[in-house]
Amino acid sequence: MNTKSPTTNAAGAQPAETRPDGTPVGRVVAASLTAGGVAALLLVLVVVPGAPEHVITGSLLLAFGFGWAMLAVLTSRLTSRPQRWSTVPAAVMGTMCLALLVFAPRDAALTVLNWVWPPVMLALVAWSAVKMLAALKGRGRWFIAPVLAVLAAASIGAVTSNIADTNARQSYPATGKLVSVGDHQLHLDCRGQGSPTVVLFNGLGEFSGSWARVTDQLAGTTRVCAYDRAGQGWSEDATSVQDGVTAAEELQLLLAQAGEQGPYVLAGHSIGGTYAMSFAAKYPEQVSGMVLLDSSSPQQMTAIPSYPGQYAAMLRGLAMGPTLARIGLGPLFSSGSHLPAPAADGVQALTSTARAARNARDVIAMIPEVFQQAQALTTLNGAPLAVLTASESSLGIAGWDAAQDKLAALSFNCMHRDVESTHAGLIEEVHGAEESSHAITDVVTAVRTGTPLSAR
Incomplete structure (x- = not known):
C-alpha cells in the first residue's frame, strides 16, 4: 500500500515545482x-x-x-x-x-x-x-x-x-508647398484659377490628399486649396496641440504668406466643418460662402444623444493608436481609401503611420474645445451656404438630421441636400465626391453672380 503524500515523489522528496504548501x-x-x-x-x-x-x-x-x-x-x-x-x-x-x-x-x-x-x-x-x-x-x-x-x-x-x-x-512627397507660419511649416496645395478660392478643411483622420476626387473636379472651374493643419499630412508639428481658434489664425497666416486672395469659400467635411466655422467666426470678412459636408455640429455633445459615449470610446481607442502604430499595427487604424490610384496608395500609407495616429489622438482630445469655439459662429449674414447630409449618418445617428437643419439655419441663403452616401464617401467615393463638388460649385457660382442658391 502506497502511503506517500501526493506532494512527494518516489524517493519521498517534494516536487521541484512546489513548496511545502503545494503552490504550483x-x-x-x-x-x-x-x-x-x-x-x-x-x-x-x-x-x-x-x-x-x-x-x-x-x-x-x-x-x-x-x-x-x-x-x-x-x-x-x-x-x-x-x-x-x-x-x-x-x-x-x-x-x-x-x-x-x-x-x-x-x-x-x-x-x-x-x-x-x-x-x-x-x-x-x-x-x-x-x-x-x-x-x-x-x-x-x-x-x-x-x-x-x-x-x-x-x-x-x-x-x-x-x-x-x-x-x-x-x-509620397508633398503635392503642394510648405509655407512658414512661425516656428513650423504648413502644407498648402492650391490648383486651378478663378475666384472665389475654395479652402478645404479636413475631417478626423484625413489630410489634404483625401480631397483628390474633389480637387480634380473643382480645379477646372475655380481655384481650390487643400491644406494640412499642424501635425497632419505633410505639415510640420506645432509645439502644442491646437484648438480651433489657433488653427484659424494659422490658416489665415498661411493663406496670406502664400499670396492667396480672399474672401474664400470654406468647405469642411466632418469635424472639418467646425474648424471652418471657427475660421468664419474669427474672420467673417474673409468668408464669401460655406459648404458643410456631413459636418459635425458645434452642439454635438448635447445634440447627438449617443455622441458622449462614442467620444469617450474614441478617446480611449485613439490614444492607443500611436503606441500600437510604433510596433507595426498602424494599418489597423487606417480605414483604407476609396480614392483612385495613386492617391489611394498615398492616403493609405500616410494615414497608417504613428504620426497620423498621434495627430488623430490629439485632434479628438481637443474636439470638445473646438466644438465650443465653433459656437461663436451664429450667422453667415446671408452668405451662400450648402449643407450636405450623408444618408448613412441620417439613418444611423439619432439627432443627426436636427443638428444638420440647425447648421443650415446659419444662413437664409442656404441649400440643404440629402445624399445617398456614407460619411467618408462624400469626399472619397465617386457619387459622393461628385455631389460635394456640385455643391461647392453652386456656392462658388452664387458668390460670383450674386444670385441666391437654389435647390437642385
Whole structure:
C-alpha cells in the first residue's frame, strides 16, 4: 500500500515545482503575468484614458514591469523555483517608463527612439529566454514563452514600422508647398484659377490628399486649396496641440504668406466643418460662402444623444493608436481609401503611420474645445451656404438630421441636400465626391453672380 503524500515523489522528496504548501509554480507564473496585463488595461482605459502617447506607452511599460516584478517576488515566496531573473525585465521596463514620463518626448524624438529600443528589447527577450529555460520547468514555461514571443514580435514590428514610415515619406512627397507660419511649416496645395478660392478643411483622420476626387473636379472651374493643419499630412508639428481658434489664425497666416486672395469659400467635411466655422467666426470678412459636408455640429455633445459615449470610446481607442502604430499595427487604424490610384496608395500609407495616429489622438482630445469655439459662429449674414447630409449618418445617428437643419439655419441663403452616401464617401467615393463638388460649385457660382442658391 502506497502511503506517500501526493506532494512527494518516489524517493519521498517534494516536487521541484512546489513548496511545502503545494503552490504550483505554473499557477504563480500565470497569476503574475495576468496581473500585469490587467494592470495595463486599467491604467490606459481607466486611470489615464486618452492620455498622450508617452503617457500611454509609459503606463503599459509600468504595468508589464509590475507583472515581471510580481513573478520574481511570488515565486520566491511561494515556490521552490524563484524566478529572480524576472527582476531584470521589470527594472528595464520601469526605467523606460520613468524616462518617458520625465522627458515627455514628442513625435520626432519617439521616432528616433523607435530605432533604439527594438534591439535592446530583442536582447532582453533572448537573455530572459535563456534564464527561463534554466530556472523553470513545466507549465510555467508555456505561460512565459508567449509573452516573450509577443515582445520579440513587437520589436520586429517596430523596425518594420520605421521602414514603412520612411518609405511612405519618400514615395509620397508633398503635392503642394510648405509655407512658414512661425516656428513650423504648413502644407498648402492650391490648383486651378478663378475666384472665389475654395479652402478645404479636413475631417478626423484625413489630410489634404483625401480631397483628390474633389480637387480634380473643382480645379477646372475655380481655384481650390487643400491644406494640412499642424501635425497632419505633410505639415510640420506645432509645439502644442491646437484648438480651433489657433488653427484659424494659422490658416489665415498661411493663406496670406502664400499670396492667396480672399474672401474664400470654406468647405469642411466632418469635424472639418467646425474648424471652418471657427475660421468664419474669427474672420467673417474673409468668408464669401460655406459648404458643410456631413459636418459635425458645434452642439454635438448635447445634440447627438449617443455622441458622449462614442467620444469617450474614441478617446480611449485613439490614444492607443500611436503606441500600437510604433510596433507595426498602424494599418489597423487606417480605414483604407476609396480614392483612385495613386492617391489611394498615398492616403493609405500616410494615414497608417504613428504620426497620423498621434495627430488623430490629439485632434479628438481637443474636439470638445473646438466644438465650443465653433459656437461663436451664429450667422453667415446671408452668405451662400450648402449643407450636405450623408444618408448613412441620417439613418444611423439619432439627432443627426436636427443638428444638420440647425447648421443650415446659419444662413437664409442656404441649400440643404440629402445624399445617398456614407460619411467618408462624400469626399472619397465617386457619387459622393461628385455631389460635394456640385455643391461647392453652386456656392462658388452664387458668390460670383450674386444670385441666391437654389435647390437642385
